[in-house]
Amino acid sequence: LFALTLSCQDDDTLLDSSEPESSEEGITKGKANALAFDPHKVYKIINKHTGKALSLASDREKNGVNVLLRNYASLANQQWQITHVGGHKYVIRRVHSWKVLDVSGASGLADANVIQWHTHGGANQHWTVFDIGQDNLFKFTNASSGYVLGLKNKGDNNSTNVVQANSFGHDSEYWKVIEVGHAKPDFSFNNTKMYKITNMKSGKVLQVAG
Numbered sequence: 001l002f003a004l005t006l007s008c009q010d011d012d013t014l015l016d017s018s019e020p021e022s023s024e025e026g027i028t029k030g031k032a033n034a035l036a037f038d039p040h041k042v043y044k045i046i047n048k049h050t051g052k053a054l055s056l057a058s059d060r061e062k063n064g065v066n067v068l069l070r071n072y073a074s075l076a077n078q079q080w081q082i083t084h085v086g087g088h089k090y091v092i093r094r095v096h097s098w099k100v101l102d103v104s105g106a107s108g109l110a111d112a113n114v115i116q117w118h119t120h121g122g123a124n125q126h127w128t129v130f131d132i133g134q135d136n137l138f139k140f141t142n143a144s145s146g147y148v149l150g151l152k153n154k155g156d157n158n159s160t161n162v163v164q165a166n167s168f169g170h171d172s173e174y175w176k177v178i179e180v181g182h183a184k185p186d187f188s189f190n191n192t193k194m195y196k197i198t199n200m201k202s203g204k205v206l207q208v209a210g
Helices: none
Strands: 002-004 041-047 053-056 067-070 080-086 089-094 100-103 114-117 127-131 137-142 148-151 162-165 175-183 197-199
Touching: 067 114, 067 162, 114 162
Parallel strands: none
Antiparallel strands: 002 197, 041 053, 041 080, 041 175, 053 067, 080 089, 089 100, 089 127, 100 114, 127 137, 137 148, 137 175, 148 162
């Protein structure tokens, strides 16, 4: 994976709040199909148990920022794009940072922390999405561990930590996905400028041999 060194627009241009287009595409009950979510649309993800939104602890773009619950306030660090990556698997990417939901350290343990991390294609960043079949509710199961996206100790306060958890059918395991707008490109190319292409994992740049 490579990243371009680019000139970016301001964060408040990332979301187009115009009326969303209607869609005839449904979502099959059980595992969500590849048409379940539009990767060009932006969603808020609300926990059924608490009514609070899946959020980042800060606007910082570094790897490792914690995922937790907060009251929804239309902030960029509470807005997500959900992209199909094959099979019934998706990545959940925060609009503001271009990083994705990641089980820390690819842990196979219950209650392991969920953080943001740059996309590297690992199974710990892939989530199988199950349509509960009511009220636009879904369950997200980590492809690496088999645990679900849930809450530490089934907490219900602001700043409750988001973890991968055992599935017991509790409301804390279920998430309502609600469209809030369309994503705008957050960068643009200028043909009068030069760009550096940097590998996101190694930090090394793309270079022509010879």
